[in-house]
Amino acid sequence: MQFSCKVKLPHDQRASLHELFGDVIDHVEIIEHSWFAWLHVVAAATTRRRRIYLRGSAEEFFADPKLVLHEYFHVLGQWEPGALTVWRYLVESFRRGYWDNHFEIEAREFADDHFLRFRALLARHRSSDKPDIQRV
């Protein structure tokens, strides 16, 4: 059994996300091995306002740049401006399911559009000294 734990963004992730989203990334908390995420069985992660709950470990999450972009977009592009709410998400999922849910379409589109740039930023900001995931 692994316990839920808050993690700090590794340097390369933080610097790269900062270039894409700005200072607001510092308000986002990431919780790995989250029981809350396990309740939402369809996805690897679940978001709420300023929170990303991971089913698995932070290492798995950060190894998947598209997933990182996807989840940060839910938080900063949808929750933060108030477009996404639990109720709206449920209604949308009920109408269209997971894949065709417009919140999911938008997040996938954002991740696809920014993936190459994000990977380039990560490579640029990658430090030689690792590992740098810190649990807090």
Ligand SMILES: [Zn+2]
């Ligand atoms: Zn999603």
